[in-house]
Amino acid sequence: MLSIKSALAKPFAKHVYKRIKKWADKPIETQERVFQELISKGAGTVFGKDHDFVSINNHLDFVKRVPVRDYEALKPYVEKAVAGEENILWTGKPIYFAKTSGTTSGSKYIPITKESMPTHVEAAKNAILMYIHETGNAKFVDGKMIFLQGSPVLKEQNGIQLGRLSGIVAHYVPKYLQKNRLPSWETNCIEDWETKVDAIVEETLPENMTVISGIPSWVQMYFEKLQQKTGKKVGDIFKNFNLFIFGGVNYEPYRAKFENLIGRKVDSIELYPASEGFFAFQDKQNEKGMLLQLNSGIFYEFIKIDDFFNDNPKRITIADVEIGVNYVMIISTNAGLWAYNIGDTVEFTSLNPYRVIVSGRIKHFISAFGEHVIGKEVEQAMKEATLNTEVRVSEFTVAPQINPTEGLPYHEWFVEFENEPENLSALAKKIDQSLQEQNSYYFDLIKGKVLQSLKITKVKKGGFQDYMKSVGKLGGQNKIPRLSNDRKIANHFSTD
Template identity: 75%
Template sequence: MSIKSIAAKIFAKKIYKKTQLWANNPIETQKKVLQKLIKDAKQTQFGIDHHFDQIKNEKDFAKQVPVRDYEALKTYVDKVVKGEKNVLWKGKPLYFAKTSGTTSGAKYIPLTKESMPYHIEAARNAILHYIHETGKADFVDGKMIFLQGSPILEEKNGVKLGRLSGIVAHFVPKYLQKNRIPSWETNCIEDWETKVNAIVEETFNENMAVISGIPSWVQMYFEKLYQKGRKPVGEIFKNFNLFIYGGVNYEPYRAKFENLIGRKVDSIELFPASEGFFAYQDSQKEKGMLLLLNSGIFYEFIKSDEFYTDNPKRYTIGEVELGVNYVLIISTNAGLWGYNIGDTVQFTSLKPYRIIVSGRIKHYISAFGEHVIGFEVEQALSESMVNTNVKVNEFTVAPQINPKEGLPYHEWFIEFENEPENLEDFAQQLDYEMRIRNIYYDDLIKGSVLRRLVVTKVVKNGFQDYMKSIGKLGGQNKIPRLSNDRNIVDLLKSK
């Protein structure tokens, strides 16, 4: 065992104990976070406009600060982008994380000197919790890679901007610099396919121990490694035993990954976003990710089925229940207040508070009142793949409201790696799994409002070609699992 791995174990134990202090005192921790946020932003334009000087507790906060998405907060953000100080948070931000918007074009999410360290610490602490629980630390001597966006930053009115993953690349600790791959030059390549090819060449003969990224894009990297080496990734990288991922549910990809790797490897799930780093998997034994209650973020939760009603109740951490689908609302030390990030979560544990990401509040199918969410379709697909040789590269689901004949249905567009022996039998199994997970969908089938779902095969690399056609191949971009219209699938069909 190396000095480095021994030091990692000692540090891991220290961080674990520190985490337990706030994890075992969640309600008081969140109250203190809110109080500090209010105090630090009291003299900002937003704080003055929303009477922060009158806010004493969570109920006062909910009364003074409405829930907003980016569009509703944009008048304030625009002032920050123009270079004004003390608008949403004291001073000016260190960076803007530039993300793709839906109706407003590019979105500029502020990152401040107070918020930025938590992005780095959370990723580090996820690995340290893994070391503490498993005792495995030898990987710290190997090479590590995170498939990410370009670290080249632009500047806008004195503030640097770029993709979050590119910004984070500037904060890699010195003790990891020698272990980190790819090189700066390779990381700066903008074209995703060119970049992945360069990463394959750069890593092929290295001692890769940790690989991290969004599963769909890591899969592309693994496939190119397999093509070059003509053997599983686990044979190319004999010491690769830890996969770190975020952004999408890993389960639909797991069988394909294990096939590409040639064996099982441990994994750690993360829940990062430009708006904050919200949770990470703190245990290999327990379901869900530890919600980070002491990271400069105050959380509120709105039940998904109440979200679009007038004045829905905003729940604090002490009021949430297991298994309920909540829209995640955040207020942060980067100046986002009552902010709807669009993700929905469910709690898997209340001691400590652990969550899973169940989908997106805007990504659902409810053409007939069924309100199918991402977590349900991912579970249904994963279960349908159990005990079969079926492997899936990518998928999305959309309603077919006006079929040429017969009843409407849900249409699943699936790019198979290994196709089922009988597609109709697989569709029937998938439909069964959906019906036991969503009673509204089941009622619509029983009531002959909908017919059984239909599976449509997507050609090899069809999803990659689609993402390339809309300029979103690679990086942190993801295919929506669900759409309530057919805009995406109609483009897929045209490929």
């Protein structure tokens, strides 16, 4: 028999579905309205005055006046906002800064405003409600739900709260979910990840868990600890667990492992959240891609990945995108990010409604576990580790090892030495230390025992040349990718 809560969830889900359909059916008009609202509100800010917002009437005007920027280029404005100055990128002061690992110079401070904060919460809630509307399954709302996330403990600087996005969002869980939500506030505040997961296992074991949510690599660790403690499959421990919600990394490499740990298939919902905005969520169980959030205070522009590094690449709106093309996604938001390159590439799987998949990053990277390791970081780590030594490296590339034959997953470094080190494991340790110092996500994963320290696999002399030759890319401007998020290149060297 349905409880009152699950009975009420269905009509509420229907209401939300109709509301979403309204803007999804009028995508161009919706984005035009968002654009005009953003320009109007931004005109009085320091950024708006510097870029003559008062004379911007359309997208073409915007392109002429506002160049595409990444975080480094926007940093002078962000620093003023961090210092507590008002009306810099958006009206007033941000209410939060989501602190993230920087790609080139330490931490990034991404502003979240009173206008943008509700959209982060709304999209996650709507993803669940759209699932209820489509499947008719609302029974899970009576059980316990777990959201594996960062600590909700925030710091304050110049009257603005700082923290990780997942920790900030923890303060906004709707009242009707509070009783059902795990882990407890006290457990959520535990900083040490391994201690935290152990506490979560103890807290959840006796409960009727129905929804589990988090980045796959973190959830995998939780599942493995449950299995170690009980000797049972997760699906047998939690008989009513039927919905897995994830985001942050590609789930496909984990799918087989998860189904084995759970012991059966469960429905899943993919989300596309970021500190800069909540961009999309899966709105249909059997459709590829996630529904792009066109009505959430975000105006989207797209640049074909093939054109991105040209001097003046063409910026288009959703009106001109095509299915199956890789685009760099550029955003302007009600948090005060203007023509901002978040570094993600997306591909449209549908134009009615607009659905996307995240196809990668504009630069090579590894984020198989949510670590966001970039080329600059691995190159810096190698440089530091070999400084003032006799070690000489000809070439190297890095790939994730998600399913090792034993032990925890790790990053595998394939290195061709011109002059080999006497102690390979000592070199690996130095590289790993440098990477941890540069990248807080990687540090957290090592400390939390989600990953073990990196391992070096030696490549025979001339091995990289042989590889490039085998793929028809020897010479010219072709370079071996420094990082891969899969093992296509790694498999070549693993079979040597």
